Amino acid sequence: MVMREYTDGNSAVVRGALAAGCDFFAGYPITPASGILMAMMRELPRTGGVAIQGEDEIASIGMCIGATLAGSRAMTATSGPGISLYSENIGLAVMGEVPLVIVDVQRLGPATGGATTVSQGDVQFVRWGTAGGYPIIALAPTNVVECFSFTARAFHLAERFRCPVFVLTDKALAMTLTTVDLDAYPSIEAVQRPTATVGAPYRYEPADAVSPLRLYGEGEVVRFTGSTHDESAFITKRPPTVGALNRHLAAKIDGHVDEIESVALDLEPGADTLLLGYGVTAGAVHQAVATTRADGDKLSSMIVHSLWPVPETSLTAALEGITRIVVPELNLGLYRREVERLAGTRTVLGVNRIDGELISAADILEVAA
Amino acid sequence: MTTTVIPLATYRNDSPYPFCPGCGHSTILDRLDEAMVMAQIDPTQVVIVSDIGCAGLSDQYFATNAFHGLHGRSVTYAGGIKLANPNLTVVVIMGDGGTGIGGTHLISAARRNIGITVLVLNNLNFGMTGGQHSTTTPEGALTSTTPEGNLETPLDICATVGVNGAAFTYRGTSFDDDLAKRIAEGIATPGFALLDIWELCTAYFVRTNRFSRRGIEQTMQELGFTPGVHHRRDVAEYADRYRAAHAGDAAKAPSGRRAIPTEFGSALRDPFTLVVAGSAGAKVRSAARLVGEAAIRSGLWVTQSDDYPVTVKSGHSVSTLVLSPEPVPLAGTAVPDALVVLSADGLAKARPMLAHMREGGAVLLVPGLGDVTTPARVEIVDLESGDVPIGKASRALATLAAAVKRLGLFPVEALRGAAGEGPFAERNLEAIDAGLRAFS
Numbered sequence: 001m002v003m004r005e006y007t008d009g010n011s012a013v014v015r016g017a018l019a020a021g022c023d024f025f026a027g028y029p030i031t032p033a034s035g036i037l038m039a040m041m042r043e044l045p046r047t048g049g050v051a052i053q054g055e056d057e058i059a060s061i062g063m064c065i066g067a068t069l070a071g072s073r074a075m076t077a078t079s080g081p082g083i084s085l086y087s088e089n090i091g092l093a094v095m096g097e098v099p100l101v102i103v104d105v106q107r108l109g110p111a112t113g114g115a116t117t118v119s120q121g122d123v124q125f126v127r128w129g130t131a132g133g134y135p136i137i138a139l140a141p142t143n144v145v146e147c148f149s150f151t152a153r154a155f156h157l158a159e160r161f162r163c164p165v166f167v168l169t170d171k172a173l174a175m176t177l178t179t180v181d182l183d184a185y186p187s188i189e190a191v192q193r194p195t196a197t198v199g200a201p202y203r204y205e206p207a208d209a210v211s212p213l214r215l216y217g218e219g220e221v222v223r224f225t226g227s228t229h230d231e232s233a234f235i236t237k238r239p240p241t242v243g244a245l246n247r248h249l250a251a252k253i254d255g256h257v258d259e260i261e262s263v264a265l266d267l268e269p270g271a272d273t274l275l276l277g278y279g280v281t282a283g284a285v286h287q288a289v290a291t292t293r294a295d296g297d298k299l300s301s302m303i304v305h306s307l308w309p310v311p312e313t314s315l316t317a318a319l320e321g322i323t324r325i326v327v328p329e330l331n332l333g334l335y336r337r338e339v340e341r342l343a344g345t346r347t348v349l350g351v352n353r354i355d356g357e358l359i360s361a362a363d364i365l366e367v368a369a
Numbered sequence: 370m371t372t373t374v375i376p377l378a379t380y381r382n383d384s385p386y387p388f389c390p391g392c393g394h395s396t397i398l399d400r401l402d403e404a405m406v407m408a409q410i411d412p413t414q415v416v417i418v419s420d421i422g423c424a425g426l427s428d429q430y431f432a433t434n435a436f437h438g439l440h441g442r443s444v445t446y447a448g449g450i451k452l453a454n455p456n457l458t459v460v461v462i463m464g465d466g467g468t469g470i471g472g473t474h475l476i477s478a479a480r481r482n483i484g485i486t487v488l489v490l491n492n493l494n495f496g497m498t499g500g501q502h503s504t505t506t507p508e509g510a511l512t513s514t515t516p517e518g519n520l521e522t523p524l525d526i527c528a529t530v531g532v533n534g535a536a537f538t539y540r541g542t543s544f545d546d547d548l549a550k551r552i553a554e555g556i557a558t559p560g561f562a563l564l565d566i567w568e569l570c571t572a573y574f575v576r577t578n579r580f581s582r583r584g585i586e587q588t589m590q591e592l593g594f595t596p597g598v599h600h601r602r603d604v605a606e607y608a609d610r611y612r613a614a615h616a617g618d619a620a621k622a623p624s625g626r627r628a629i630p631t632e633f634g635s636a637l638r639d640p641f642t643l644v645v646a647g648s649a650g651a652k653v654r655s656a657a658r659l660v661g662e663a664a665i666r667s668g669l670w671v672t673q674s675d676d677y678p679v680t681v682k683s684g685h686s687v688s689t690l691v692l693s694p695e696p697v698p699l700a701g702t703a704v705p706d707a708l709v710v711l712s713a714d715g716l717a718k719a720r721p722m723l724a725h726m727r728e729g730g731a732v733l734l735v736p737g738l739g740d741v742t743t744p745a746r747v748e749i750v751d752l753e754s755g756d757v758p759i760g761k762a763s764r765a766l767a768t769l770a771a772a773v774k775r776l777g778l779f780p781v782e783a784l785r786g787a788a789g790e791g792p793f794a795e796r797n798l799e800a801i802d803a804g805l806r807a808f809s
Contacts, residue, residue, distance in 0.1 A: 045615035055477035066449025177673040283698025360701025
């Protein structure tokens with residue numbers, strides 16, 4: 001007999017994290033991300049880990065950063081208002097090269113906005129949400145199974161590149177109960193962390209290399225810092241060192257986009273229109289494609305799984321033969337600008353809702369038909 | 370590769386301090402070094418976490434592990450380190466600035482009694498950024514941002530963390546003969562320890578206030594900020610308490626996956642949208658969830674999105690279930706094929722849907738909600754017509770059981786199957802049976 005379950009994205013994020021080996025969580029209550037905090041408080045101590053409710057979001061991400069350097073695999077989860085408070089520590093995790101998974105369950109903003117209202121308003125915010133403008137990795141699941149597998153992948157990427165990695169969901173994905181075949185979940189390998197017990201904590205040559213993580217209490221003493229630093233984490237203003245450090249922070253990600261890039265393509269030969277969606281809007285994209293093809297018309301689609309860095313190789317390839325791109329988003333066109341940047345002379349149209357309702361296939365076809 | 374000698378004769382490295390002539394930082398860091406020598410701790414098991422400002426440079430002069438993070442947040446990193454590896458000795462070095470911007474972290478670390486030792490290098494102003502006033506600047510003191518004298522009351526750091534549970538607090542000065550001993554006592558304390566160490570900022574505060582060692586002593590006296598040990602409590606450390614509290618958790622079953630067998634069938638051929646509209650606190654979502662699970666037991670694919678105001682037990686609670694023979698992704702919702710209204714709150718929220726419903730649709734209402742206008746078929750579900758009274762907590766499920774039977778989407782047995790699990794099984798099954806009797 002087929003066995004299924006009735007579950008939601010927040011639960012799947014938790015299970016994906018546990019499957020990847022997460023053993024530390026700190027978070028502060030906020031709708032619609034609280035389900036992750038509460039589940040982690042139950043699940044982590046059971047498996048020997050630690051989950052704690054911080055006194056605020058700043059403390060929560062701060063404790064995650066500290067815990068990682070003492071040997072944990074850490075995750076935190078919040079929504080837009082909490083990301084605002086994470087901002088400075090996101091920069092610290094970038095500069096300190098601290099692996100960390102950050103889940104942003106998007107709700108309608110700005111400010112308190114709509115606590116129980118779906119949105120995709122943070123797609124540029126997570127990209128540019130800390131000072132300095134360095135590359136950020138962000139994954140956007142489209143369903144419950146991907147909430148599970150992308151969260152696990154975020155842990156792998158965080159270790160691979162020693163940086164914070166975002167998982168971007170939203171109120172609808174996170175809290176809508178959905179039917180899932182138990183067989184649909186992929187098996188997950190626990191994350192392998194490259195570590196060392198001696199040597200400098202940082203390395204800038206070659207610029208794109210990522211040195212293994214040093215941990216407190218394991219081997220020789222080690223230092224970490226959020227200030228501009230040399231390879232031993234001593235503060236420096238020496239231009240050649242500072243330049244090498246900052247180029248390294250960019251090159252380790254920008255030089256390896258092929259390892260991060262992930263999209264789902266459904267290209268139909270002869271189609272001149274491409275629907276490009278991400279996150280929860282992928283559902284309406286799939287429905288619009290099915291409806292169009294059932295009517296005998298041609299339509300292609302691309303779902304972006306790795307929002308940041310922009311999957312430019314896949315996107316450019318998918319644009320061959322396409323004259324028109326339609327980008328449905330639960331914002332006023334925040335990711336559309338990335339598409340426009342690569343679209344050349346093609347027409348780029350948006351389908352946008354910011355009223356707390358999901359985009360429907362009919363909304364898309366009104367523009368794309 | 371160097372070999373670690375335990376204990377070290379000094380925990381300092383070879384770098385000379387960078388501080389101004391006469392600044393108290395150098396003396397206090399020397400006392401910390403002596404304290405670590407007294408404590409005879411393995412330097413590889415010590416993490417010095419520094420804050421920002423001149424005090425934030427401190428970690429660079431020790432041969433221990435170190436972390437240099439953001440202003441005011443040093444206590445949070447230290448807490449994470451201690452929670453992850455309770456064997457590490459974690460010492461925070463912050464200035465008085467850090468006690469202001471990171472005040473909530475200090476209070477929370479004290480309340481938890483997380484096992485870290487915080488040294489506040491308290492020179493009564495911001496030195497690195499130009500002598501601005503801080504949380505500890507005495508009233509009337511001149512700083513670059515209080516040219517007419519400070520108007521704010523200075524923070525009593527020891528009292529603040531002490532009243533909130535700190536295991537050890539001490540107030541002293543960089544001139545104290547026993548400072549190293551006091552720091553060692555802080556390090557030896559299992560819970561949260563804080564030392565408020567007053568000192569001279571020769572670049573600013575000394576200059577603008579003609580301040581001196583004697584000034585420190587006088588100011589303490591005037592403020593009633595007595596020197597010495599203020600709190601010494603025998604409390605368990607948080608990371609230890611956490612692990613003890615969860616010692617039995619390994620035996621607990623994971624609460625995640627709940628497998629639902631697809632044991633029944635359904636005649637449904639197209640997606641069907643069922644909206645359940647009631648009041649928050651009336652078990653609308655949990656009743657709708659059982660209907661969803663019952664549909665899954667009948668081989669259908671279900672999504673359930675719940676809408677409610679930010680309040681908890683007031684206002685509406687609306688669950689939208691989409692039941693389909695094929696998987697349906699989340700997307701903009703369609704017009705309901707059936708609408709079950711459980712209360713006036715629910716009707717207020719669902720009313721705009723009524724006019725858009727199809728002629729073949731169904732609206733099922735509890736009695737007393739007044740007239741509704743809709744092309745759909747309207748029926749009243751009167752639970753009071755049954756022989757057994759139905760409790761408030763059971764009414765949503767009882768009404769939905771009646772609706773399931775009337776709509777014929779899947780067998781009522783599937784709903785009994787879904788309801789027959791979990792701690793509320795008995796009550797839920799009674800509710801279902803009562804609903805079916807009332808609406809037979």
